[in-house]
Amino acid sequence: MAGHFSLEHSKGSCDDDGRLIRTGTLFTCIAHIITTVIGSGVLSLAWSVAQLGWIAGPVSMICFAIVTYVSAFLLSDCYRSPDPVTGTRNYSYMDAVRVNLGRKRTWLCGILQYLSMYGTGVAYTLTTATSLRAIMKSNCYHKQGRKAPCSYGNSFYMLLFGAVQVVLSQIPDFHNMAWLSVVAAIMSFSYSFIGFALGLAKTIGNGHIKGSIAGTLMASPGQKVWRVSQALGDIAFAFPYSLVLLEIEDTLKSPPPENNTMKKASMISVSLTTFFYLCCGCFGYAAFGNNAPGNFLTGFGFYEPYWLIDFANACIVLHLVGGYQVFSQPIFSFADKWFHAKFPNSGFVNNFYTIKLPILPAYRLNLLRLCFRTIYVVTTTGLAVYFPYFNQILGLMGALNFWPLAIYFPVEMYFVQRKIKTWTKRWILLEVFSAGCLLVSAFAFVGSVEGVVREKLH
Structure with missing residues (x-):
């Protein structure tokens, strides 16, 4: 990520923890x-608003945005312990949980965190x-x-x-990914804006705003309840970034204190994404x-201009190429550290081999990284092929x-x-x-589990 360092600055340039300066x-x-x-969550928001209706849909998005910022505000202070400004650094979410809540809850956190990232x-x-x-x-x-x-x-496109990702997963760590995140962020704004613009243009072309207060009507109240629950799961998937917040905060230089920068960045980021989410979700429903459609840029309510549809979907692809790595690198980092500690004398785990290809810079190959990261990508691809249910999978991951x-x-x-003392x-306010x-x-x-099971049975 942002903590990339050149060789000429590597000597004598260290932070208070002895690591290279951030x-x-x-x-x-x-x-x-x-x-x-x-990420992919924005694409399902028009469908989510359709299930909830004109009042509950936008209100739900605003509520999730507020909850996301509160979560980020609380978590950003956990980067350093015990003092949020001068304390010892916690390099990851699990580090913070271990320091503050103990070993047992660290295991629970780790299982949930890595399962969700996966x-x-x-x-x-x-x-x-x-x-x-x-x-x-479209073509x-x-x-x-x-x-x-x-x-x-x-299936073919999933394999592609x-x-x-097998190639990109060989990027050494989070600190070498600033360029990938900047490109991905530009792409995410691009396709979100295109979706908003297409929804607005189609609404104007229709001459009226579609939709209703109650949202999509279902054959029975039970089916409506399941749809509402899936819609909430999709919105929940679209907002939080707690999984990697501390890893991101670990790339920040100080002064100013890292938690202050993270809080400011969270406020700006959540405000921008909420604006785009409301535009995409509401104009898609209108x-x-x-x-x-479940995915408003691939459900073919939009046909023309076809080149713009193509460009928007190309932006989605480029963004998710980077987004996949943002969520995968913490797992890769954990695996590297665990195997290194478990097998300190293993050449397979610890040896690096320099490979130099024409034009490209030299790359230090590690056999553990090559094997583990390749297997990881292969299994995520295999599960996507076996469970190709967009809205239900997003809802399931959001709820989890x-x-x-x-x-x-x-x-x-x-x-x-x-x-904070009890009672x-x-x-009381935070417990409620x-x-x-x-x-x-x-x-x-x-609701999301019910949706996955129903789709698989059909």
Whole structure:
């Protein structure tokens, strides 16, 4: 990420922890956050608003945005312990949990965190394949007409994306990815703006705003409940970035204190993404009404201009190429450290081999990294091929991630960090906040599981 260092500055340039000096700024921090937040989740927001209706849809997005910022505010102070400005650095989410909450909850946190990151990789593989297929279908419809039998499978494009990620996964660590996050952030703004513009143009072309207060009507109340729960899960997937917040904060230079920069970056990033989310979700619903597609840039409510549809989907692909790495690098880093500690004398784990190809800079190859990271990408690709259900998978991952990682652990660590006593006003307020988010998360999780099971059976 932002902490890339050149050789001429490597000697004598160290932070207070002895590591190479960090160079991340407010700008790079915002880029990393936007890369993480604006992902495949934005594509399902029109569908989510359609399930919730004109009042509950936008209100839900605003509520999730507020919860996301509160979570980021609490978590950013956990980068250093015990003092949030001068304390010892916690390089990752798990480090912060271990220092503040103990070893047992660290194991629980690690399992949930890495499972959620892994699931995000599956979702990004699925979304990228959908966008690549949409480019092919868009060109086919343009040449042969909208009723042409333009049909393309997903599996080939998932395998293609997996092959690209096998190569990119050999990037050494998070600190070498600033360029990838900046490119990905630009791409995310591009396709979000295009989606917003297309929705606005179609709404104007229709001459009226579609949709209703109650949202999409279902055959029974039970089905409506399941759809609402899936929609909340999709929105929950679209917002939080707690999984990698401390890893991002670890790239920031100081002064000013890292937590202050992170809070400012979080406010700016969440405000920008919420604006785009509301525009994409609401104008998508206004354009298509209750028939809003699950993915509003690949569901083919938009046909022309076909080149703009192609460009938007190409932006999605480029963004998710970087987004996959942002979520995968913490797992890769953990694996590297664990194997190094477990097998300190193993050449397979610890030896590096310099490879020099024409034109390209020299690369230091490690066999463990090559094997582990390749297997990781292969398994995420395989699961995406086996469970190709866009909205249900996003809802499932959003519900799984939302309460425990974005709410519970940050709140509990805040109590320890700030020495908040039980039954004080602040303690009661945050516990009620956490309990409310738990109910929403459980509701979304059950509905999303039901959706995956139903799709698989059909």
